[in-house]
Amino acid sequence: MLRVSKLTDYAVVVLSRLEAEGGVQTAPGLAAATGLAEPTVAKVLKMLAQAGLVEGLRGARGGYKLVRPLGALPLSEVIVAIDGPIALTACVDGGFGLCEAEHVCPVRGRWDPVNAAIRGALSAITVAEIAMPKPANAMSLPVPVLVAE
Amino acid sequence: MLRVSKLTDYAVVVLSRLEAEGGVQTAPGLAAATGLAEPTVAKVLKMLAQAGLVEGLRGARGGYKLVRPLGALPLSEVIVAIDGPIALTACVDGGFGLCEAEHVCPVRGRWDPVNAAIRGALSAITVAEIAMPKPANAMSLPVPVLVAE
DNA sequence: GCCAATCCGGACCAGCAAGGTCCGGTTTCC
DNA sequence: GGAAACCGGACCTTGCTGGTCCGGATTGGC
Numbered sequence: 001m002l003r004v005s006k007l008t009d010y011a012v013v014v015l016s017r018l019e020a021e022g023g024v025q026t027a028p029g030l031a032a033a034t035g036l037a038e039p040t041v042a043k044v045l046k047m048l049a050q051a052g053l054v055e056g057l058r059g060a061r062g063g064y065k066l067v068r069p070l071g072a073l074p075l076s077e078v079i080v081a082i083d084g085p086i087a088l089t090a091c092v093d094g095g096f097g098l099c100e101a102e103h104v105c106p107v108r109g110r111w112d113p114v115n116a117a118i119r120g121a122l123s124a125i126t127v128a129e130i131a132m133p134k135p136a137n138a139m140s141l142p143v144p145v146l147v148a149e
Numbered sequence: 150m151l152r153v154s155k156l157t158d159y160a161v162v163v164l165s166r167l168e169a170e171g172g173v174q175t176a177p178g179l180a181a182a183t184g185l186a187e188p189t190v191a192k193v194l195k196m197l198a199q200a201g202l203v204e205g206l207r208g209a210r211g212g213y214k215l216v217r218p219l220g221a222l223p224l225s226e227v228i229v230a231i232d233g234p235i236a237l238t239a240c241v242d243g244g245f246g247l248c249e250a251e252h253v254c255p256v257r258g259r260w261d262p263v264n265a266a267i268r269g270a271l272s273a274i275t276v277a278e279i280a281m282p283k284p285a286n287a288m289s290l291p292v293p294v295l296v297a298e
Numbered sequence: 299g300c301c302a303a304t305c306c307g308g309a310c311c312a313g314c315a316a317g318g319t320c321c322g323g324t325t326t327c328c
Numbered sequence: 329g330g331a332a333a334c335c336g337g338a339c340c341t342t343g344c345t346g347g348t349c350c351g352g353a354t355t356g357g358c
Contacts, residue, residue: 002153002228002267004237005345009260026304039348046306059355060303075263079151088153110279111158114224117274118151121266130259154316175333188319195335208326209332299358306353317342324335 008082010036011044015078016131018054019070024063044082051081070131076122086119087111157231159185160193164227165280167203168219173212193231200230219277225268227276235268236260 017033018025025033031041045064049056053073054064080086088111166182167174174182180190194213198205202222203213228235237260 002151002232002235002237004151007346028304037347040346042305043347049305056305057355058305058353060301061356062304062354064305083151086151088151114271114274114279117270118267121270122263125263125266130263156317177333186318189317191334192318198334205334206326207324207334209330210327211325211333213334301358302356304353304355306351308350308352310347310349312345312347314343314345316344318340320339321337322335323337325333327332328330 002088004079005083007040007044007047008079010034010040011048011078011082012075012127012130014041014044015048015053015066015070015073015127018064018066019128019131024057024061024065026063029063047082048078051077053077053081070128071126073127074123075125075127075130076119078127079122086122087115088118151237153228154232156189156193156196157228159183159189160197160227160231161224161276161279163190163193164197164202164215164219164222164276167213167215168277168280173206173210173214175212178212196231197227200226202226202230219280220275222276223272224274224276224279225271228271235271236264237267 013034013036014030017030021033027042027045028038030045031038034041045054045056048054049064052067055067056062056064076086162183162185163179166179170182176191176194177187179194180187183190194203194205197203198213202216204216205211205213225235
């Protein structure tokens with residue numbers, strides 16, 4: 001269905017809340033503020049920390065804080081942090097020929113430009129644009145809107 | 150994982166084969182030519198026919214044929230035909246508030262520009278570009294392992 | 299110096315959608 | 329009339345995602 005995982009959605013919400021509050025926030029606190037389940041928020045935060053998008057401070061009075069403002073954080077990085085590498089087809093996942101139709105498959109490896117296009121589109125949008133829409137004319141990005149149906 | 154279904158991949162392969170052969174091709178014939186399972190190929194062809202991307206001819210000596218050259222067929226149409234509407238998050242699927250965190254969710258509906266960007270990127274690429282790269286060094290790709298950064 | 303709060307890194311389980319197969323029915327050509 | 333092929337479903341299985349939980353490590357406060 002060409003979708004990102006819900007965890008990615010949660011990540012954007014949490015990130016947004018993190019910037020709105022500012023400073024260091026605890027996982028339970030963020031959970032309460034966003035209305036999401038605590039273990040889930042903790043999981044998202046852990047993934048984000050592993051990817052280096054937030055910094056985890058251990059011990060009492062610890063928590064998480066942003067290492068970069070959301071305006072400088074492309075959406076693609078969040079997706080990669082949560083969902084893994086951005087690659088549309090399973091062919092590139094495994095790495096080598098587990099595709100039994102390898103010899104006759106004329107599409108083999110040809111999805112690369114598509115992947116590149118997607119990555120480009122996702123890298124051009126920052127988390128801030130999704131989380132914090134400007135009150136007035138927020139939409140100034142030139143996207144060729146084509147609703148296929 | 151931000152991926153399209155494997156059926157979509159198969160669709161591109163089948164479409165490619167359909168144009169390479171030209172004329173009317175049967176589902177079993179396409180299956181043999183592509184190395185894919187017959188029922189799977191039939192399923193893909195059926196979906197493509199429903200979406201109007203190919204035309205199904207019934208009866209003996211029947212089969213499927215392209216209604217448009219692949220060069221005039223944007224990839225987005227194939228994805229929509231197989232995977233359904235292009236929308237990255239489940240939030241926009243339902244249309245209204247099945248998200249219990251609706252009031253506190255600052256991201257609500259904000260994925261629209263992202264979806265638009267993806268659609269734009271996918272509409273700019275035709276199936277022909279994926280299926281028919283370059284006649285010369287088509288076999289020179291040693292499996293692009295992982296495209297993450 | 300001890301205790302509590304908090305992150306860290308896993309393992310674990312349930313639900314669901316995708317992938318794939320099969321069957322009966324209908325249409326058309328030989 | 330029979331065979332070939334599409335059509336439109338239902339069906340089952342597999343894998344992944346979403347979500348929870350637990351023990352261990354680390355740090356600040358009393």
